[in-house]
Amino acid sequence: MDCGTCETTGPVQVMAPQVVDVNLTISVKAQEMLGDAFGDDRSMALLVGVLSGGCSGYMYDLQIVEETDQVCQEINIDGFRVLVPKASSHLLDGIEIDYVDRLMGGGFKINNPNAESSCGCGESFA
Template identity: 90%
Template sequence: MDCGTCETAGPIQVMAPEVINVNLSISSKAQSMLNDAFGDDRSMALLVGVLSGGCSGYMYDLQIVEDTDQSCQELVIDGFRVLVPNASSHLLNGIEIDYVDRLMGGGFKINNPNAESSCGCGESFA
């Protein structure tokens, strides 16, 4: 097998979508839950990202971070620092971060106008 790694085999063109300036909103319920999570320390940020995978191809990734190595847009929404990776900005523009309070399947939820479909568990979308 000639893997071409020692020479100059051309890389395959990756379909990298355009970076979009993201607008997003946080519901009052989600704000309340984030207040509990952040406390008074507003130096931390909510990272709202997308990973590949899941039944529908993309999965949401919510983390509370101090900083990240990813190239991100930093937004301040209702007093919360929100980081959105540029690589997934096209998938996250216009989303609402909500919180659903129920015993099964509760927690933070993303309402995403860009999603054509989502899987049964609601964690992945296409």
């Protein structure tokens, strides 16, 4: 098998998605829950990303981080630092981060106007 280890073969071209200036909102309930999670330390940031996979092809990825290797847009929403990776900005523009308070299936939810469909658990979208 010749796997091209001499690196003379060019990579498959990947269409770089257009980077957009992301607008996002955080519901009052989600802000309360984030406030509990962050405490008084607002140096931390909420990373709102997208991973491939899931039933519908993309999965949301929410993390509280100090910093990230990903190239991100930083948005300040009511005192919360929010980081959105530029590579997935086109998928996240216009989202609302909400919090659903129920025993089953509760937690942070993302309402995404860009999603054509989403799976039952709400973690995956297309």
